[in-house]
Amino acid sequence: MIEAQALSKRYGAKTAVDAVSFTVQPGKVTGFLGPNGAGKSTTMRMIVGLDNPTGGRVTVNGSPYAQHRAPLREVGALLDAKAVHTKRSAYNHLRAMAATHGIPNSRVREVIELTGLGPVAKKRVGGFSLGMGQRLGIAAALLGDPHTVILDEPVNGLDPEGVQWVRHLAKGLAAEGRTVFLSSHLMSEMALTADHLIVIGRGRIIADAPIQTIIDGQGKVRVRVRADRPQDLLGSLAGEGVSSQVLEPELFEITGVEPRRIAEIALREGVLVYELTPLQVSLEDAYMELTQTEVEYHSHALPASGEAPAPAEGR
C-alpha cells in the first residue's frame, strides 16, 4: 500500500509534482499513466526516498520508505535500468544489493533465473542491451520478495516476449496480494496490464479510477448535435445522466447517450435536429483528451513556409 498526501516537488520555479494525493491498493496492478515530463518518475523517486518532497508526504506500508528496517523487503523498485555500475557483473551487482539485507545468494540466483538473466549473469553490465538492463532492474526489485513493487516504465526496450513477461509478472504479483505500481506513457500498455489507473499530467492527478470506469467514462459515445433549440433538448435529456458541452449556440456535444435516444427525444419535443454525428473515442483518444491540456511538450505541425510560428503570448 502506497499513500501519498499532498505530495509536491518543486525545482526552483518549476513544479514537477503539484500536491498529489493518491492511494495504491494491494492486490491489484495500479497503472501510473502520463505523458513524458508529467511527474511520474519524480513521484516514484519520492516514494523510495531518492528525492525529498518539497511538500506533503508519502508512506509505503504505513511508514516513510527510509524508516523501514528492511526497505528492500517492503518495496522493490525499478526506477531506471541504468542504476548499476557498468564494470560490475549482474550477479555481483545483485549480490552487493542483497548483502545489505542479509539476503542469501540463493535468492540472488533465484531472481536471475526468474528474470531470464542466467546466460549473461556473469557478464559486465556495461555491455547489456536496454532490455537486459531492464530485466536486471526488475531482478533487483524482486530481490527482497517485497510486498510492494514499483516499476517505472518497465517495458521500455523489451522485446515482445519481454513485454508479455512483464505483464504476467505484474499480474501474478498482484494476484499474490502485493501492491504493484507501474508507470507508462502508453495507454495501450496500461489497458492490458492495469486494474486501476492513476493519470497524471503536469504534476497533477487528472484521473484516479478503476480502468474500466476510465474506459467507460472516456470511451462513452459522444454525439455531436446541431439543433435549433438546444436548451429544450438538453433539458429533456438531463434525466438520462448525460453530460454536454455547448460549442456554438446551436452546436453541442452530448456524452453518455446513444444517437438514437437523442433523436427519439428530439422527435418527442419537436426540436429540429440537423446534425447527429456519433464521435468514436478510442482508449488512446480518451487518454489524449485527458492529458492534452496537461502535457508539457506539445508537438506542432510545421508552419507553412514564410509564416512565422505564432508567438506564445501571456494571457
Place this chain on the structure above:
Amino acid sequence: MATSTHPAPARESHRKAGPTSGSGVNFGRVLKSEWIKVTTVPSTVILIASTVLVMIGIAALLAWQTTILFDAQSDPDMASQMQGAPDAAEISRDIPGSGLVIGQLLMASLAVVLIASEWATGMIRSTMVAVPRRTPALLAKQLIMALVSFVVGAGAAFLGYLIAQPILGSSDLGFGLGDEGVLLHIINTGSVLALVSIFAMSIGTLVRNTAGGVVTSIGVLLVLPIVVAIFGGGTEWVVDAARFLPSSGGEQMVATTIQEGALNQWQGALVLGGWALVLLVISLIVTKKRDV
C-alpha cells in the same frame, strides 16, 4: 500456486515469510555489501595491487640510491664536494614509506573514483534505495577504503623495509624494526593513506564527479603545498599556516626525525585527521539532504 485466487490469505502467508528478525539493514551487512562492491570491479583490484608494487619499487630504488650516496660520502675526496647533502644514514630510515607521495596520488584517486563512479553510472540510486538512511552506506564505503588504504600503506612500507634491508646492508646502513621511529613510520605510512582516502572520498562525495574530485583532492594534497612553498616561502604567517595543511600533517606523521619547532607525529595526525573528519561530516550531512 493454488493460493493465487485468494489475495488476502496469500498476503498473510507472505507477511509471515517476509520480514523476520534479523532480515533488515545493519552496519555489518552494509560493510559486506561495500566490500563486495570494491572487490568486484576489476580495475579497482588492479589499481590497489599496482599501488603496493609501485611503493615497494620506490623503496627499493631509494635504498639503492642511498647506498650510492653513502659510498660517496664515505669517500673523503667526494665528501668534500658534497657539503649540504643529507646524511645517508639519516635518510635511510625514511625509505620504507618513501613511496607515500605516489601512494597518496593513487589511493586518493581511487577513493574519489569509488564514490564518484556510483554517481556517474547511476549505481548510487541502487545504493540509496537499499540503504535509504544513506549515512551507513557512505560510512561503510569510507571504512572499507580506509582499511584498504591502511593495509596498502603499512603493508607496502613493511615490504619496502624488508626489501631495502639487504640493499642497505651492503653499505652497512641497515636498521631494525625496533630502532627508534621505524615501526611508527611504517604504521603511519598506512595511517596517512587511510586519512588521505577519507579526505579524498569526502571530496568525491561532495562534488559527485570523478574528474572534479580527483583534481580537487590531488590539488589540495600535492599541488597546494608546492604552490605555497614557491609563493609564500618568505612570508612568516604563510609558512606558519602551511604547517596546518593536510599534506604537512601527513608529512609529520611519517617523519622519523622531528625538526625543532615542527609538529610531532601525533600532532600531524591531528592536522590531517581533522581535515578528513571535517570533510567527512560535511559530506554526510550534505548527502543526507540531497536528491540522488
